[in-house]
Every structure is written in C-alpha cells, then in structure tokens.
Amino acid sequence: MSDIPPLGPNVPAAPRGAPSRASTAGRWARLDALDADRHAADLWLALRGARSVWTYMADGPFVDQSSFLAWLRAREKLSDPLVFAVTEQGAGRTLGLLSLLAIRPEPGVAEVGQVLFSPPLQRTRAATEAIYLIMRRVFDELAYRRLEWKCDDLNAASKRAALRFGFRHEGLFRRHMIVKGRNRDTAWYAMIEDEWPSAREAMERWLSPDNFDDTGRQRASLASLRAR
Secondary structure (H helix, E strand, O other), X not given: OOOOOOOOOOOOOOOOOOOOOOOEEOOOEEEEEOOHHHHHHHHHHHHOOOHHHHOOOOOOOOOOHHHHHHHHHHHHOOOOOEEEEEEEOOOOOEEEEEEEEEEXXXXXXXXXXXXXXXXXXXXXXXXXXXXXXXXXXXXXXXXXXXXXXXXXXXXXXXXXXXXXXXXXXXXXXXXXXXXXXEEEEEEEEEEEHHHHHHHHHHHHHHHOHHHEOOOOOEOOOHHHHHHO
C-alpha cells in the first residue's frame, strides 16, 4: 500500500476574472470605486479628528485635507488594492473605504481589507451590508474559491468582526510586517466557497428590515443567526 496520502478533489476549470470597478448597492449601503473628487469631502468630514481609526492602517492620520486628498488620488488609480467608497444609502454620505487586494483570479483568491470605517459608519447596518456586498461580489459574481481577512493581532475589533461575518481563524503570522515602525503579528482568517452560502443566508436575514424594531435595534444578532 502506498504511503502517499490521497489528493484532494479536482477543481473544475472555471474562467475567473479580476474584480471590476462597477458599483453595487443594497438597502443600506452602496459601494463605488473610489473617486477622490467625488468622495473626498464627505470622507474628510467623517474621519476628521477620528485618529483612532488610523491606528492599524499603514497610512494616516493626515494633518490636513489637502494631504488626505492626495492620498485618495493615489489610491483611486490602483487595481490592487481596488478601493471602494462606502456610502450610506439613506443620507447619501460617503463614510468609509474598503478594498479588495492580493487578488489572484486564476486560483480564485482575494482578500478584503484596508477597512477604514468612520465613527458614524461603525456598528451600523450599512457597515455590515458593505462587507456583505463585497463578499457577494467575490463569491457569487466572480466565483472565487477563497476570501481572506487579515489584521493586526492587536486589533481586537477587526478580529471580532471577522468571526462575526463567518470567517474562520487560520493562524498567526508572527512579525509578518513592519507598520509605522513597529513589528506587526498578523491574525489570519478566511472563508471558502463552501462556507459562503450559510454565511450569506445569515447576513441576509440579519439585514432584513424585519430584524430591527422601530428604534433600529436588532432583534437577533448575526452570531445567533449564523448558529441556527
């Protein structure tokens, strides 16, 4: 008998493209490819003075609006990371950014990251729906096999968010990066295509208007819906 372990199942050949810059919208949030001239004013107002949101980012905070605008203009030209602006549907305010990066169409792998949500966006239905929309694009539209989520191991909020959305912890990459002059250990999470349908169903149930009372308070948490 051979000592060679059995190989995993074959992966059917499937043409997978790179993510497009097309906009996508839900009930609470809208994602548009970053356009500095269009989005900078709202973003600056939402982020100005919120120094803590930059703690685990490679860049920022910015001392003035002109330097912030220059940073946005450099990023809007990139295809990897591909940066999206998050706009709250009701008020029409652009309140955050998120990106797809480390994009590898052939094996169907990408990462959602560089999430920069201003205080008015954090812990809202729009914030959750923004993540849902990017996950739907990766798995449903592009038929990717794997979506990764990586963050500084000190970033407890990001680690909680990864688990809340249904990503699984896969390990810790010690001294993975140097960010702002210090060592960064990177916590590594991922979701694979087989796990997406149940995660999608839970997120859609959580985002349903029926899941919120008249004050906007959730009736069931996303974690409880995932557990069901």
